[in-house]
Amino acid sequence: MKQNRTVARMKDVAEEAGVSLGTVSKVINGKPVGEEYVRKVNEAIRKLNYHVNSYAQGLKASRTYTVAVLMPNTYHPFYAMLTYWLNASLTRRGYRMLLCCTDSDPRQEQEYVYMAQQNKVDGIIGLTYNDQLQVSEDTPFVSIDRPFNPQIPCVASDNFAGGQMAAEKLADLGCRKVLFLRTGSSLNNEPNKRKAGFENGCIARGLSYEMKILSDGEWLTEEDIEEQFRAFLASRIHDGKPDFDGIFCVTDSLAFIVRRMLEEMGLRVPEDVQLIGFDGTRWLAHMESSGYMCSTIVQPIESIAEMSVDLLLENSMSIKPPLVCLPVTFAEGGTTRQ
Amino acid sequence: MKQNRTVARMKDVAEEAGVSLGTVSKVINGKPVGEEYVRKVNEAIRKLNYHVNSYAQGLKASRTYTVAVLMPNTYHPFYAMLTYWLNASLTRRGYRMLLCCTDSDPRQEQEYVYMAQQNKVDGIIGLTYNDQLQVSEDTPFVSIDRPFNPQIPCVASDNFAGGQMAAEKLADLGCRKVLFLRTGSSLNNEPNKRKAGFENGCIARGLSYEMKILSDGEWLTEEDIEEQFRAFLASRIHDGKPDFDGIFCVTDSLAFIVRRMLEEMGLRVPEDVQLIGFDGTRWLAHMESSGYMCSTIVQPIESIAEMSVDLLLENSMSIKPPLVCLPVTFAEGGTTRQ
DNA sequence: TCACAACGGTGAAACGTTTCATGAAAATTG
């Protein structure tokens, strides 16, 4: 027993089992091998506590069974859930997830894409807000929420339909004058279609509407944002009476803040003002029974994850659709009348 | 230009630059090389768009600069923040993070640990609730919140001090009779010390206290949990007057639910009952200005992450401490009187 | 001018797999 090595190699297994290297490889990869050999090899593997070295494997096969996921962060509820479901989908297909939090920093985003070219990963699924991102043609890439070019599939919720749905819901619930509040990127991304959808819905239903959109050109702190929306809302309230009766916020977290503002201003939600957000991530998701934090348009996060992974790994697909929109639903969360 | 390869190898760079393989390697790894050679090699690298193949590198060096992080999920606010800061610490040190969501499933947890032995990662940082987890001696491992054995460092908040702090705070704020509410694991883990600390603090300050601890032996749904706590609270309220004036909940999410219950029962928070949770993750963390969801004992998540990474990667440390407790703080969040 | 050290480029060997051409043995066919 002069076993000086720290870990056993395939060669050691072969010697222990008294078979050749190729045979061990076949047993491990499930290729046809005689029954007797399989037994001997498996016995040797167990005895030596052998594990394949995936770097040698990766070198040979240039497949790593690892996918890089680019995410701005993990603590925003939407990103957190998306990360969770991406991991689930990838794991189910035998892939690992290399998670890269970019803080939406273009430099980091670019660096992670370069990494993929170093064969560290088999592909990339990215939620980025980088206009300049250079994606090499031969690196499989799927984008979430943000279209790049026809070669790169983009997966998103049907944001337009979601905006429409919000308008229709508010109309159904008896609203006459509604507001749309939004912060965010002026980049060409899918969530921006929420506005167009909402506008479309309002027009179709004869709802009068007004939009307050904070430009992201100027650099705004969260305090600035709150202040600007507060001022806007205040300017639409005369003698304690609002000239609006419904609000559609571009995200749930904005809706949550707006709800607090309205209550501070003496308005009741949903009695005086009905409020709809967008995302539908339960912030107490770990407590299944706790509902949504506000009425909301729910993104099918699990489907988005599943579809992204499908598009990335399924190379049997002859053509890759440039844009896949998945259906959203409305969920009651206490900020709209039932 | 008969370049049939998809990606350039070091050999191609060497040929292009008219130098040897070893020289290219040296240039890339910053070993001393003549100025003229460095220039030529870098030029060739740029021209061929060369990137090192990290699988070949990993095979040779048996270092992968990748660390596996085992996390029950990414959507619980505490796990989400921890994941975010772990990624930040690892990135700063030039490491990548392979994120493994285990759903607290012992089988998955074990599988990921095996993976580490396949040289896929240089080490593991794990937040697990698995009593049986087999961790090989020669795989660097750091545990968060859960002690294994003296060989494996465990990093956690000072949960005992946190419990104590909660008791003292409630005492300072004038409470006479307080409750401790807890669900969770009966496993030997650090967060369990919150109870002991709280008890200790109550005794020290002469606070009368009562504990309601839901056993996890029986399988409880979230609905069951809510119902049991609701019944318990109701039994301590007589004619609309509670026989308690303070509550310490083992987590913020429980505190959040309890707050809603109390309000439904006609009690005002914090006027009638003061409420303290544990964790201190801002659920609207992406909105910096929005405060805590309840008054809480704040875990130093960033420090926990940093310390875990330090312990994992710093092999200059002669002895690894078996347990590192990091200081917690109290934060006001509207559920305690100021 | 010679001996010797210091510098640094070279190229082969090695890392642990997978794959493939080879050929021996077993199974099938006429």
Add this chain to the structure above:
DNA sequence: CAATTTTCATGAAACGTTTCACCGTTGTGA
């Protein structure tokens, strides 16, 4: 029973790096 096909173990080559012994060049000192 011979001829043919099928099955399947074998071992060498290859994947793209890093490392290291080797050695030519240049610089130094007596």
